[in-house]
Amino acid sequence: MRTTAADVLLWVSVLNIWLAVAGFTRLRTALDRLHCVTFVNAAGGGALFFAVLAHDGFSVRLIKLGFLLLSALVGGAVLSHATGRALWIRERRP
Amino acid sequence: MSAWIVAFIALVPPLGMCAYHVLRGDTADRLVALELASAVGSLMLVLTSVGFDQPSFIDLALALSLLGLVGTLVFAQFLERWL
Numbered sequence: 001m002r003t004t005a006a007d008v009l010l011w012v013s014v015l016n017i018w019l020a021v022a023g024f025t026r027l028r029t030a031l032d033r034l035h036c037v038t039f040v041n042a043a044g045g046g047a048l049f050f051a052v053l054a055h056d057g058f059s060v061r062l063i064k065l066g067f068l069l070l071s072a073l074v075g076g077a078v079l080s081h082a083t084g085r086a087l088w089i090r091e092r093r094p
Numbered sequence: 095m096s097a098w099i100v101a102f103i104a105l106v107p108p109l110g111m112c113a114y115h116v117l118r119g120d121t122a123d124r125l126v127a128l129e130l131a132s133a134v135g136s137l138m139l140v141l142t143s144v145g146f147d148q149p150s151f152i153d154l155a156l157a158l159s160l161l162g163l164v165g166t167l168v169f170a171q172f173l174e175r176w177l
Contacts, residue, residue, distance in 0.1 A: 010098065024112075033130075036130060040133045040137070045137060052144060064152045071160060085170075086170040087122050
């Protein structure tokens with residue numbers, strides 16, 4: 001049962017990453033494409049976290065993965081802001 | 095071959111697509127594609143950690159994620175000021 005849950009969550013994570021990269025290819029501007037990075041971190045990373053939880057249970061690996069996910073979500077927000085600001089300033093430069 | 099390794103292989107094309115955009119896109123696209131490649135690459139390292147049952151591999155994912163954050167931030171600052 002746990003293995004099935006882990007497999008389903010794993011493939012949901014892979015599907016989310018494929019979806020994000022397809023969106024990255026489809027969207028036109030770099031500012032739009034920034035949303036795909038957040039989607040990978042939130043949807044792909046979140047599903048992978050729960051897949052590892054179903055596979056391993058509570059373990060050191062899960063704690064490290066949680067820290068990775070947290071840093072990707074918090075740091076990703078900061079990074080999206082910094083990148084968006086840089087692109088916005090760059091687009092409006094004479 | 096476990097499902098984790100198959101999932102790792104399934105994520106090679108998305109990473110290749112990110113690499114294509116890093117190599118061929120304009121400067122702004124390169125920055126965003128690099129950010130995406132860093133996110134996908136760190137998740138792929140998590141998959142190898144579980145697939146090969148090597149808990150130490152997850153430290154590489156953590157290091158890549160943290161270094162990717164700092165690297166992209168530096169790139170963004172550089173893009174904003176000088177490029």
